[in-house]
Amino acid sequence: MFRMKNKLDELVSRGEQIRIALVGAGKMGTGLVNQISRIKGMTTSIIVDEKIDKAYHALDSAGIKKEDIIKTNSIQQAELALSKNKFVITDDYTLSYRLDKIQGVVDATGNPPFGAQLAMESIEHYKHIIMLNVECDAVVGPIIYDYARKNNVVYTGTAGDEPGAIMELANFAVGAGFNLLAVGKGKNNPLDNYATEDDLREEAISKGLYPKMLTAFVDGTNTMLELTSVANALGFTPDVLGCHGVTADIKEIPSLFSLKEQGGILNNYRVVDFCFGIAPGVFAVVTHDTKEVHDLMDYLSMGKGPNYVLYRPYHLTSLETPITIYEAIVEHDPTIAPEKGQVSDTITVAKRDLKAGQYLEGIGGKDVFGKITSHIDQRNRKLLPIALITKKTKLKTDVKKDELITYDMVELEEEQIITKLRKKQDELGL
Template identity: 30%
Template sequence: MNLSSLLLERAALGRPVRVGLIGAGKFGSMILSQAQRIDGLHMVAITDLSVSSARESCGRVGWPEELYSARSAGEAVTSGKTFITDDVHAMLSCPEIDCVIEATGHPLAGTRHALACIEYGKHVVMVNVEADVMVGPILAAKAREKGLIYSMAYGDQPALICELVDWVRACGFELTAAGKGMNFEPRYRYSTPDTVWGLFGWSEEDVARDKLNPKLYNSFTDGTKAAIEMAAVANGTGLDCPENGLAFPPAGLHDLARVFRPRSDGGRLDSPGLVDIAASQEPDGREVANNIRYGVFVTFKAHSEYARNCFRQYGLLTDPSGWYASMWRPFHLIGLEASISVLSAVLRGEPTGSSKEFRGDAVATAKKDMQVGEMLDGEGGYAVWANAIPARRSLALRALPIGLAHHVRLKRAIRKDQIVSYDDVDLVDDDDVVALRREMEDRFRPQSAVAAE
């Protein structure tokens, strides 16, 4: 809880924390809105495919134009201004930059950017959960081998869940489950970019004002983003994904400890130690009272009668038995909080959550019956949704990770709700990312999968 003090001490020595940002979309814009207000943090460079769009983002969040007028990263370092470019290597070759935030949301580009950051000796804050769930464990390992930090982004839900998990374990409680809230009904699973705004509840004016991407927001609605994030949490915490994917049980704050406990004790979990989602709507569309739609949570168990009594005495929300309790955070502010990860990496040498093992996977699953020759269009599209399953099951099925399910052609017909396998598709391009994924699968293969073979 001393990051701001540590930052001011460093700034007083004339050594601000120097940062680069890749991707000036919604998440990147939120980062930029705060960066100008943090004494001792200097946004040296912003890289985006569209320089003009990045400039628009800076203007939209209140930056004076003079602030982003530097003509090179070197000039930005000496002047205190910001350089905007479409050349990632022009940013990464700046030796003074300490940490880079990858916020493109594109799994293939994000993977390549993270590898380049590590090669250039930069800490990485990986907003790009799409890339992290696909190859995060091996990216984190490569960073560690170079003495660098590879971190989840604080403010995004996976990092906040990892923080709560750490709290449970550091307090000595028995961790039962972890997850987040989400607006979800079973019918949302088959949402497309054409139907998403009606389900999301935003008007045409909202969409136009903020230039919202329907495919991105459809990935939130159809459960894909939830699968990606919960599999990433599994990889960062040692928890497991449910055998057949996330169940999305409806639950409000007062019911978290009752619902997210094992079935043997009256709950909805097949076993303790799982990730899942607390749906904020019932299957018929009724809103759950006191839901946690924007928040994150953990449930945990008392180890003794004494601890159980303390739960009651200090007002924890528990299950009817009093043995299981919950802790939560009611909101997440994504990019508005991401500086915590940057400062933690640079000033403390600690990630705010990081993939340690290959325990969960987010795999492509058909939204409809599809024929040979049809194309998969990736996260949030018309063809597939992502299911969060144990990595050992993914490997046994040769399941196609959702991050590799974009612009690939089917060579076998598949049925609605069928998990797509590598054998069902032609992977033509992206050999480097596919090779890295294969390397991760081999290097981090779960022992249960090895035993099964």
């Protein structure tokens, strides 16, 4: 990280800095603003939120003076403000990518349809796009990534989120010469596939979260989406529908995540999974094919093998995002991107009995939850990726609780960019 600090110091010495736009001033976005405010050479020049008071609060909490915060939807006024090193708040998301001084856009909305639109428009305007929106990445990341490469900008997930933290472990393992067998994350919240925001509203408010966000954590959908993003970056799949989700301490991981014939739980290697008992950490299971390395791993107290676990006991969510911003804008290197295409998918399962004609509540709602499967399985059974559900997605047939929902059971909102992108992505085989 001293390379990052030195490069940023060089920018400051030339009177320059990295300028980013943040879209979404919730808990993660506000944390990011505060973190960036203490990094010389990097600034959150513009914050977009439909609730303008939240954008103001994000800057105010970071110690930005009131007179330095300009509220405007005018591109001319915004450009003038940035030229004077002021900060802009707005509810017009297009300002995030229309301003010449902005180099990168951070999506911290968690809204899949909007995220797809923001990403494509940002890339169209040659802005790097940093996604704190795994919900969008998991369903149309491959085609957005392809579009970004063609426009010579970086599309990336972020350090601090579990997918980025897992990818850092995977990069280390492969770079050091190990064979990567499995990767995963600790599950922070208890798992209740049928949880609703009514069940969790009081807890969510006490934690400063939207109830739907906490619901997506508890019902498992968020974990499935995160593992889908990891799978699409590594070319991995879940070993079984929805993963094993075992309970274990970290010392048990190497033996558990071995093949069944070795006494473990796995049918195959090159898989993603999650585990209770090691949260908030992430892990990678590795092995090697030489006796000398096994002997040295034993000497280093890494276990008897043949499998070993590499473990990171924390992830700092948006507080680590400045690293990704730097890597994307200065080094043109993504933290995590769906380079392998749509290898896995998070599909849709009914939380309760549903009736034909009703509009579906998507991620974090009372109607459905997500489970990860291979993209081949999703395609063969025509299963509906959960992140394609919008406010106008309507059921065409009755659905029973725990039934997997397929494309032919719903009317999708065909005019939504996320729907169009997924259709094109599937046609191109990305």
